[in-house]
Amino acid sequence: MNKVRCDFVDWMKAVGMFLIVFGHFFGDPFNQFTQPVYPKQLGVAMFVFIMGWGLGKINDARYEVSYNRLFPMFFWGAIIALLISFISLFAIQDLAESNYAPLFLGVNVVFNFFPANPTTWFIGTYFHIILLWVLFFHRVKITPIILFSSLIFEIVFRCYFINANSIFIAYMSLPNWLTLFLLGMYMCQRKDSENSQGLILRGFTWGTFLVIWAVTLNMLEVSNRFPFKSIELSSPFINALVTSSFVSLVYIANTLFSIAVFSRISAGRIVRFFSRNTIIVFIGHMPLYFVIEPIVQIVFPSGWPKRLCIVLIMYIGLSWVSELLHKWIKMDQIKKWGWEKITQLMPQLAKSQ
Known part of the structure; x- marks a missing residue:
């Protein structure tokens, strides 16, 4: 098992978590760059890719x-x-x-x-x-044929549930994320670049893609559904199929762009700080919002200052809380104790690895 640390993984986790937090409280004009999904979903896409990359x-x-x-x-x-x-x-x-x-x-x-x-x-x-x-x-x-087959299955599966108005099932179910996971396994040997050569060009290309995508989709009729918007072109089935296809394209394209860019930037202490504290921020930032929103509203009644203040508290503040909790609660020791108990009850698990 290769244990070499890759900076792009830390970048994707830190940036992905920020997109999730930011995306919950900032809508337009940012939503137009990732239609028919929302920017926060790109953060989830990065996490799923990293899962495949690590397990591969x-x-x-x-x-x-x-x-x-x-x-x-x-x-x-x-x-x-x-x-x-x-x-x-x-x-x-x-x-x-x-x-x-x-x-x-x-x-x-x-x-x-x-x-x-x-x-x-x-x-x-x-x-x-x-x-x-x-x-x-x-x-x-994982081979290109498996990836292609997964992509077709993913699009058809998602299309079916979108067309059936079960859009949350289409979003939460494993097939919605399958190709990203397998792409991570396929690219599991991906490493950081030895230098930053080409970083500016790659970043510019990513930005250009986002702008072109926004301009193109803004010319179409896109309804504000959730968790996927709906591209309205023809019949409900055609709309569902096109929407599903575009969802996969947005996920995969932006994930690949993020790898191309972040693999050429060193991850310092700050990036790694946010990277290792993603779980608690991910699960806890929405409950925290309902606690801090009335307090923030006293200082910033509404608008972008209020939203930005909330995002900074939930991203930076909750990351510090997570860091402290991990210092107080010895997770590795608890995990080790739990695994020992499990293998005592089911010794075949340890033998059949």
């Missing part, structure tokens, strides 16, 4: 690796879900039970709505991706 280099110990990756996501997901239930019980007499659905084998993806904490949905999808890798893709060499 692992040839053994798949059960332990899967456990180590799932444990922090489920641990913090459960903690935050319990905290939300505690607060909601006293505030609005509601336990916010839907936040627990992703923790039960990711069952949330079969319901056409987000959990009460709208970012919790990813825990279920994350589990399904890991499960698919453990059961099947850990022993499969």
Whole structure:
């Protein structure tokens, strides 16, 4: 297993997390650059690619690796879900039970709505991706043919659910992210560039693509649905098919551009700080919003100053909270203890790696 650290991974995690936080509170004019998806979804796309990139280099110990990756996501997901239930019980007499659905084998993806904490949905999808890798893709060499087949399946699957008005299922289900994951496995040997040569040209090309994409899509009729906008061209089926195809194109193109750019920029301490604190920020920033929004409103009643202040608090402030929590809670020790207990109960897991 190659353990060489790649700066582009830290960049993609840090920038991806910022896009998710930023995208929840800033809409137009930024939304036009990523239609029919929203900018925050590019952050999720980067995370899914990185999952594939990391798992693509692992040839053994798949059960332990899967456990180590799932444990922090489920641990913090459960903690935050319990905290939300505690607060909601006293505030609005509601336990916010839907936040627990992703923790039960990711069952949330079969319901056409987000959990009460709208970012919790990813825990279920994350589990399904890991499960698919453990059961099947850990022993499969990803080829261009597999990638192409995955892309076709992804577009058709997403099209079906968009056309059936089950748009949240289309978004949360594993097939929506499958090609990005397999692309990461396919590019698992990708490394940083030894120098920054070509960085400006690559960055300019990415920016040009975003502008051309915005101009092109703005000439079409695009309705403001969520979590995907809808490109209105013809019949509902044609609209769903075109929308689904464009979703995949936006995901893949921007992910590849991000790799091309970030693989030529060194990741310093600040980038790595945000990179290692993504889980708590991802799951916790929306609940934090409902706490801090009334406070921020006292200083900034509305507009961009208010939104920017909220984003900075949730991205920078919550990252510091995450850093402190990881210092106080010895996650590695807890994971190790848990794995030892599991292998004692099911020794065949350790033997069948």
